[in-house]
Amino acid sequence: MEEFHWHRILEFVRAVAPFDALPQQDLERAVSAMEVAYFPRDTVIIEQGGPSSRFLYFLQSGSARVGLPGAGEGGGELLVDERGEGDTFGGLSLLQGGKAMFRVTAREDLICYLLPGEVFKALCAAHPSLERHYGASLARNLQAVREHVSCELPALAGLEGMSLSAAMMRSRVRELMSPKPVTCLPAMPVKAAARIMTQRQVGSIVVAQAGGHPLGILTDTDFRVRVMLRARSLDEPVAEFMSAPPHSISPDAYAFEALLAMSHHGVHHLVVVEDDRVVGVISDRDLQAITGGSPVGVVRAIDKVASVGELVRLHPSIDRVVELLLRMGGSAREMLALVTEFNDRVTTKLIALTEEDMEHSGAGRPPVPYGWMALGSEGRREQTLRTDQDNALIFANVPEASQERVKAWFLGFSERVVAGLERCGFPRCTGGVMASNPDWCQSEAGWQKTFLRWVSDPKPVTLRLGSIFFDFREIYAEADYLDTLRLRLKQAMEENRLFLRYMAANALYNRPPLGFLRQFVVEKGGEHANKLNLKLSGLTPIVDGARVMALELGIDTTNTLERLAAIEAQGLLKKELAADLVEAFSFITLLRISRHLEARAEGRTPDNFVDPESLNNFQRKMLKEAFKVVSELQSLLEQRYQTRLIT
Amino acid sequence: MSLVKAKLANLLLRRRVKSRDLHPNARANLEALEGLDLAAPLSACRFVVLDTETTGMDPETDRVVSVGAVRVVQGRVRLGEAFSELVNPGRDIPAMAVKVHGITPDKIASARHGAEVFEDFLSFLGRDILVAHYAKFDLHFINRVMRGRYGFSLQNLVLDTVLMCQAVVLASDPYGISRHQKACRLEALAQRFGIAAPERHTALGDALITAMVFQRMLARLEAVGGTRLKDLMRVAQLK
Numbered sequence: 001m002e003e004f005h006w007h008r009i010l011e012f013v014r015a016v017a018p019f020d021a022l023p024q025q026d027l028e029r030a031v032s033a034m035e036v037a038y039f040p041r042d043t044v045i046i047e048q049g050g051p052s053s054r055f056l057y058f059l060q061s062g063s064a065r066v067g068l069p070g071a072g073e074g075g076g077e078l079l080v081d082e083r084g085e086g087d088t089f090g091g092l093s094l095l096q097g098g099k100a101m102f103r104v105t106a107r108e109d110l111i112c113y114l115l116p117g118e119v120f121k122a123l124c125a126a127h128p129s130l131e132r133h134y135g136a137s138l139a140r141n142l143q144a145v146r147e148h149v150s151c152e153l154p155a156l157a158g159l160e161g162m163s164l165s166a167a168m169m170r171s172r173v174r175e176l177m178s179p180k181p182v183t184c185l186p187a188m189p190v191k192a193a194a195r196i197m198t199q200r201q202v203g204s205i206v207v208a209q210a211g212g213h214p215l216g217i218l219t220d221t222d223f224r225v226r227v228m229l230r231a232r233s234l235d236e237p238v239a240e241f242m243s244a245p246p247h248s249i250s251p252d253a254y255a256f257e258a259l260l261a262m263s264h265h266g267v268h269h270l271v272v273v274e275d276d277r278v279v280g281v282i283s284d285r286d287l288q289a290i291t292g293g294s295p296v297g298v299v300r301a302i303d304k305v306a307s308v309g310e311l312v313r314l315h316p317s318i319d320r321v322v323e324l325l326l327r328m329g330g331s332a333r334e335m336l337a338l339v340t341e342f343n344d345r346v347t348t349k350l351i352a353l354t355e356e357d358m359e360h361s362g363a364g365r366p367p368v369p370y371g372w373m374a375l376g377s378e379g380r381r382e383q384t385l386r387t388d389q390d391n392a393l394i395f396a397n398v399p400e401a402s403q404e405r406v407k408a409w410f411l412g413f414s415e416r417v418v419a420g421l422e423r424c425g426f427p428r429c430t431g432g433v434m435a436s437n438p439d440w441c442q443s444e445a446g447w448q449k450t451f452l453r454w455v456s457d458p459k460p461v462t463l464r465l466g467s468i469f470f471d472f473r474e475i476y477a478e479a480d481y482l483d484t485l486r487l488r489l490k491q492a493m494e495e496n497r498l499f500l501r502y503m504a505a506n507a508l509y510n511r512p513p514l515g516f517l518r519q520f521v522v523e524k525g526g527e528h529a530n531k532l533n534l535k536l537s538g539l540t541p542i543v544d545g546a547r548v549m550a551l552e553l554g555i556d557t558t559n560t561l562e563r564l565a566a567i568e569a570q571g572l573l574k575k576e577l578a579a580d581l582v583e584a585f586s587f588i589t590l591l592r593i594s595r596h597l598e599a600r601a602e603g604r605t606p607d608n609f610v611d612p613e614s615l616n617n618f619q620r621k622m623l624k625e626a627f628k629v630v631s632e633l634q635s636l637l638e639q640r641y642q643t644r645l646i647t
Numbered sequence: 648m649s650l651v652k653a654k655l656a657n658l659l660l661r662r663r664v665k666s667r668d669l670h671p672n673a674r675a676n677l678e679a680l681e682g683l684d685l686a687a688p689l690s691a692c693r694f695v696v697l698d699t700e701t702t703g704m705d706p707e708t709d710r711v712v713s714v715g716a717v718r719v720v721q722g723r724v725r726l727g728e729a730f731s732e733l734v735n736p737g738r739d740i741p742a743m744a745v746k747v748h749g750i751t752p753d754k755i756a757s758a759r760h761g762a763e764v765f766e767d768f769l770s771f772l773g774r775d776i777l778v779a780h781y782a783k784f785d786l787h788f789i790n791r792v793m794r795g796r797y798g799f800s801l802q803n804l805v806l807d808t809v810l811m812c813q814a815v816v817l818a819s820d821p822y823g824i825s826r827h828q829k830a831c832r833l834e835a836l837a838q839r840f841g842i843a844a845p846e847r848h849t850a851l852g853d854a855l856i857t858a859m860v861f862q863r864m865l866a867r868l869e870a871v872g873g874t875r876l877k878d879l880m881r882v883a884q885l886k
Contacts, residue, residue, distance in 0.1 A: 005731050008846045036724035036845075036855070038862045040870065061843060111842065111859065114723065 216242030717849030
């Protein structure tokens with residue numbers, strides 16, 4: 001080969017993942033094949049639905065937006081991802097061939113290095129890691145689309161190494177759909193439709209004309225939310241309750257297109273239509289099936305286990321499925337809800353099994369009704385992968401005389417549940433916040449008294465406990481103790497406004513790490529030198545702030561995103577700030593989850609630290625924005641609760 | 648000189664030298680204007696963007712020490728089609744010049760002489776349109792060798808990015824604030840367009856920046872409707 005001239009350009013390309021892994025010789029060959037192109041702002045570089053890209057584009061300067069025309073709000077373009085200096089685009093479209101999935105537009109004046117398709121494909125053939133990387137970028141884009149149509153926050157938390165894409169890209173709807181759809185005529189009574197769905201064990205029924213023209217679809221969810229709530233009689237026709245017209249897709253569409261359509265319309269079923277006739281139904285479960293994990297299977301398995309030992313043995317596969325689902329992506333809200341769902345199921349099952357164990361061991365049935373409370377992040381439904389236990393127990397009020405005996409039973413019971421949870425991979429709480437602790441295993445009256453005591457006496461320890469306990473949620477309850485407790489807490493809060501001021505001051509303790517020069521302030525020393533703590537500096541301030549305001553306004557939910565929505569609805573948060581906070585919280589959560597998954601994949605113990613250097617420009621920018629929003633929230637808290645008055 | 652005039656001059660020249668025994672490169676250069684069409688869209692034109700480093704600014708006594716060039720096709724710079732070579736100037740290199748380009752006498756000790764390098768460059772150039780910043784300066788050195796060796800000057804179309812800059816970039820400066828010689832300097836233009844130097848400041852590195860600046864100005868020209876070769880010639884052709 002001729003003498004190589006472009007050493008700096010080569011270093012630039014080498015700094016772009018995954019090209020860093022390529023040997024010098026291949027990099028030289030790649031750079032020698034490159035062309036430098038300029039695209040003025042707003043130029044459409046790749047058109048969605050147009051021919052696939054002919055180049056892999058390396059962004060030398062400027063930024064580009066990856067979007068889905070017509071999918072955004074009001075038929076505009078849905079922002080899927082944003083690429084900045086040192087990123088690439090076009091790779092997926094190149095590998096995939098066919099029509100381009102997304103539109104790529106120059107957001108600013110762009111200078112790109114263009115690597116011709118043939119050269120790129122040859123490199124992919126020689127280095128499978130390249131192909132994997134670009135496969136994963138599809139997953140990232142899909143994830144961004146799944147986020148939510150109206151949500152402008154692209155999911156950037158780079159989830160590497162996933163296997164979803166290949167299957168999603170190659171499989172067609174025809175191969176995955178249920179080919180013999182269950183259909184009925186619009187006049188069929190809902191009762192009959194329900195019977196058919198149960199008999200055929202399907203989650204949906206397509207309502208079609210006799211000729212096969214689809215009119216609508218009725219799903220399990222429709223039964224729950226429409227039929228159950230609205231039907232005066234179960235003899236009313238299905239046409240009254242179906243979703244019409246149904247969202248449909250061609251059998252020749254790719255699996256990922258189905259996924260896009262589902263996430264775009266927020267539905268779980270699509271009617272597969274060919275020549276205006278129903279030929280099948282495809283559901284999100286059909287799509288999940290090709291990714292290898294069957295969450296449904298694991299949920300069934302949890303429900304079926306007969307002993308604690310079996311449940312413990314099941315925990316690796318639960319972990320695997322949760323991880324897989326997380327890797328498939330989704331919004332922060334969905335991901336958190338998903339982890340919570342699995343953890344709740346495990347806990348509920350463990351409680352039921354332990355009750356049986358107690359009975360078999362001669363301790364007998366629970367002496368009085370009780371409830372199992374989830375606290376902290378579990379209480380807020382914001383767990384990511386496995387986190388420490390935070391739980392408590394509440395039991396019915398009993399006469400003084402039997403108090404000791406009843407409490408002893410529940411303590412023994414709690415210890416067993418806690419030990420079981422530990423064996424299932426939930427470490428014990430180092431602070432002892434567990435139902436097996438006599439302080440946190442109380443009667444209804446006991447809890448009410450405890451909460452009132454804390455609220456009327458704000459000091460560091462009660463504030464800390466409050467921040468854990470006031471996020472309580474029932475995982476299992478035989479009566480409405482928790483509703484009553486919540487009501488009492490609300491009353492206590494109204495009578496003790498000072499507590500809120502202290503709690504607000506506490507919420508200001510963790511400041512977002514934006515230094516004077518708008519540089520990230522990172523840990524100065526120790527194991528996490530030069531890293532940011534995502535949880536403490538990003539999430540905790542939002543969670544704490546939302547809690548204070550929710551307690552003030554008497555908002556029942558404990559989930560931070562729901563709290564923010566409710567606070568906004570009551571006018572305490574401006575719409576824009578609330579939206580920004582939701583976005584900041586979601587972004588940091590996604591980033592945190594992706595870091596956890598990475599750590600797991602590499603066999604490390606997940607922690608909450610992230611090295612800003614390891615983020616790409618856009619992620620860094622987003623993180624800075626997120627921290628700015630947190631700052632804004634804290635200024636609001638300072639003013640509203642006059643936290644300066646306490647020192 | 649319009650293309651018609653250039654073609655006419657070229658025709659006369661070809662007649663004049665027809666019977667002469669010419670070097671193949673020279674013979675090829677006589678055909679440099681062939682196939683050029685004023686109505687051709689800019690995206691169909693091929694350019695070679697050149698930059699040279701010299702021993703100084705005096706066209707009479709100074710010589711070339713380094714040549715760098717890249718080809719631009721379809722508006723894109725082809726990194727794989729680059730020309731880069733040091734040239735032995737056959738004279739000393741003043742300390743001032745060493746400071747500018749960092750080419751020290753020992754570096755060019757083993758380099759070929761101007762005439763040989765020139766032959767290679769001429770075959771690299773082919774029939775493409777030559778583009779340079781202050782093209783007159785580079786063209787002067789080229790033509791000195793051309794005339795010396797072949798008896799005629801370079802036949803290719805030559806465009807000057809400084810002229811183009813005055814017409815395309817500075818024309819849009821209503822108050823004339825930037826209408827100053829310095830605004831036309833390559834660094835100033837690169838900065839104006841936000842182009843970060845992708846390579847070191849060698850002849851080749853500067854040829855790449857010139858090409859990128861040229862690329863920008865082509866886009867500007869096209870944005871105001873100048874999409875054909877004649878439009879480009881009107882603003883950039885070396886008079």
